[in-house]
Amino acid sequence: MSKKNSSPILGLSVEIVYRILDHLEVSTILRSLRNICTRLNIIIDTYHRYQIYTTLDLSTPVVNDKKIQCLSNALENNTTITNLQLQVTDIDNRCARYLAHVIRKNRTLTHVNLKYNKIGPQGVRYLAQALYINQTLTSLDLSSNTIGSEGAQYLAIALQFNQVK
Numbered sequence: 001m002s003k004k005n006s007s008p009i010l011g012l013s014v015e016i017v018y019r020i021l022d023h024l025e026v027s028t029i030l031r032s033l034r035n036i037c038t039r040l041n042i043i044i045d046t047y048h049r050y051q052i053y054t055t056l057d058l059s060t061p062v063v064n065d066k067k068i069q070c071l072s073n074a075l076e077n078n079t080t081i082t083n084l085q086l087q088v089t090d091i092d093n094r095c096a097r098y099l100a101h102v103i104r105k106n107r108t109l110t111h112v113n114l115k116y117n118k119i120g121p122q123g124v125r126y127l128a129q130a131l132y133i134n135q136t137l138t139s140l141d142l143s144s145n146t147i148g149s150e151g152a153q154y155l156a157i158a159l160q161f162n163q164v165k
Contacts, residue, residue, distance in 0.1 A: 017043050057085040059113075065094055072098040076105045084109055087141075088116040096123030103130035103137060111139040124151030128158035135163065 012020075017040070058071070068091065075081060091099070096119045103109065119127075124147045127140065147155075 055083040068095040083111045091117040093123035097126045100126035100130040115143040119145040121150040128154035131158040
């Protein structure tokens with residue numbers, strides 16, 4: 001009868017494994033420790049340092065074009081963030097254009113909160129155009145912006161064609 005090969009890591013306590021993980025870079029862990037054994041995968045998946053975040057809350061004043069452009073590039077292909085909170089951030093029509101690009105491309109976002117910003121009819125037009133394509137967004141909060149009746153019309157037309165699955 002052959003002996004089973006077992007990894008010495010299987011005998012370590014969870015606390016000791018946590019200490020080891022605290023001293024390693026994330027990329028090192030993912031490349032070298034992942035899939036060594038089921039138990040280690042479970043420990044890594046439950047450790048708070050490596051939890052996947054689904055909400056991104058950047059609700060702080062004075063977001064500028066460059067920051068929103070950088071954010072939109074990061075979120076374009078993101079597959080974990082489902083809830084984006086950007087209320088009270090001074091987002092204007094130009095920033096709304098970058099966010100529309102995210103809404104058009106991203107297939108994970110389900111909730112976007114843009115209330116209390118400076119988005120006018122032109123910004124809503126960009127967002128409405130993105131809604132023609134996006135099939136995952138279920139909630140877009142634009143309350144307390146200056147969209148007016150023109151912006152409301154853009155949204156109404158886009159929502160007639162938007163068929164969220």
